[in-house]
Amino acid sequence: MSTTGDYTSVRAAIASLLKQPEYDDGSAGPVLVRLAWHSAGTYDASTDTGGSNGAGMRYEAEGGDPANAGLQHARVFLEPVKASHPWITYSDLWTLAGVEAVKQMGGPEIPWWPGRTDYVDDSKLPPRGRLPDGALGGDHLRHIFYRMGFNDQEIVALSGAHNLGRCHADRSGFDGAWVNNPTRFSNTYFKLMLEREWREKVLDNGVRQYVYYDEDAEEELMMLPTDLALTTDKAFRPWVELYAKDKERFFGDFSRVFSKLMELGIRRGEKGEVVNTDNVRGGYVS
Ligand code: ZEM
Structure with a gap:
């Protein structure tokens, strides 16, 4: 004991x-x-x-x-x-x-x-x-995370946890991983979000997500609508760009938040x- x-x-x-x-x-x-x-x-x-x-x-x-x-x-x-x-x-x-x-x-x-x-x-x-509900957008993220006391930068930093793990159709309805090495913490999620061409895909269960076929991993990677909202929103996007470029900064900010x-x-x-x-x-x- x-x-x-x-x-x-x-x-x-x-x-x-x-x-x-x-x-x-x-x-x-x-x-x-x-x-x-x-x-x-x-x-x-x-x-x-x-x-x-x-x-x-x-x-x-x-x-x-x-x-x-x-x-x-x-x-x-x-x-x-x-x-x-x-x-x-x-x-x-x-x-x-x-x-x-x-x-x-x-x-x-x-x-x-x-x-x-x-x-x-x-x-x-x-x-x-x-x-939060991954099917929604930036306004929803603010509604949820401001309620907890977080600001826009903190929302982006926290979202970087999607470097890890995957979506399961039998849990959330979404399906797949965000990155091709989902058990290694990194800033790859932010890089892929900016650098890849994401296309909309409606799954058999009717759920809408974004996908991109990764040749190296031979796997289809995914993003939630809320993930890509971080790139289209004027206030969120600069933080996505910073974290994609500066892994140390992301690690420090993620730790704090x-x-x-x-x-x-x-x-x-x-x-x-x-x-x-x-x-x-x-x-x-x-
Ligand atoms: Zn998640 N997340 N999340 N997230 N999340 C999933 C999986 C994981 C959102 C969301 O809808 C989903 C944060 C924020 C947000 C992790 C950590 C953190 C899944 C897939 C969904 C749908 C669930 C499934 O099917 O199993 C939304 C909309 C968020 C708003 C920004 C924050 C903040 C996190 C931590 C700091 C992790 C690690 C996973 C992977 C879980 C797993 O089982 O692999």
Whole structure:
């Protein structure tokens, strides 16, 4: 059994489960990053509801949101880590898994702090519909991400996570990967977005996405309508151009903004301890 508070041991356990030869592109990494993002991306700054605290996706109200389809795979991958480190909360485990997965896939180190609790306040359950819909455009991205407190640059930096993983027709309806090495964190997504000729394709299920046939990979790569909106919008596009050119800048900005995402709705005291009042029950911080 591991020692309470030994996050180095948790990180090592996460790193050692990333290789999954039977799953997708052979890695659990991308879906873990998406779990971390969807756990936090329900945040609404104006009502201070949602966010990674509480790990609400364990329950049907949030876990059964069609936007979260497929994320049970990520939660199942992490169960052995929870079993060998029972002292860690799910909300800390899911956010740390995203952070560690990015690093293990060649991405930047992302500052991360523990202290989230798994207490769910039923009166503060985030309603469905707070996560973005890939079929829409730039206005929608602003509506969703401004609500969390992000600006245009941060929206573009965060979208760079689509260097990782793929769309699954049986989860979101979209199909395919954005880049041909989707388990390696990089800025290729931004380069391809600008440099390739994307054509519209309507899938058999009626879903509309953009595709380009990559000769080297012998694979059709894809972009969501929201991805390409980053190139057509006047305020988003300069950041796409910058990140396509400057990988270090993208890594630095991604690190900062992913860290901010993981902290949405978490209030910390002077020593970094979480001080959210809704985590306090019966006078004890749970
Ligand atoms: Zn995603 N994302 N995302 N994303 N995402 C998918 C997959 C992944 C949007 C979206 O609709 C989709 C962010 C932002 C946005 C990841 C990380 C992050 C999929 C495919 C869709 C449809 C799901 C499927 O079928 O399995 C939209 C519209 C976004 C608005 C900008 C942000 C922010 C992310 C993290 C910082 C990742 C890693 C995946 C790949 C998951 C996997 O299973 O491979």
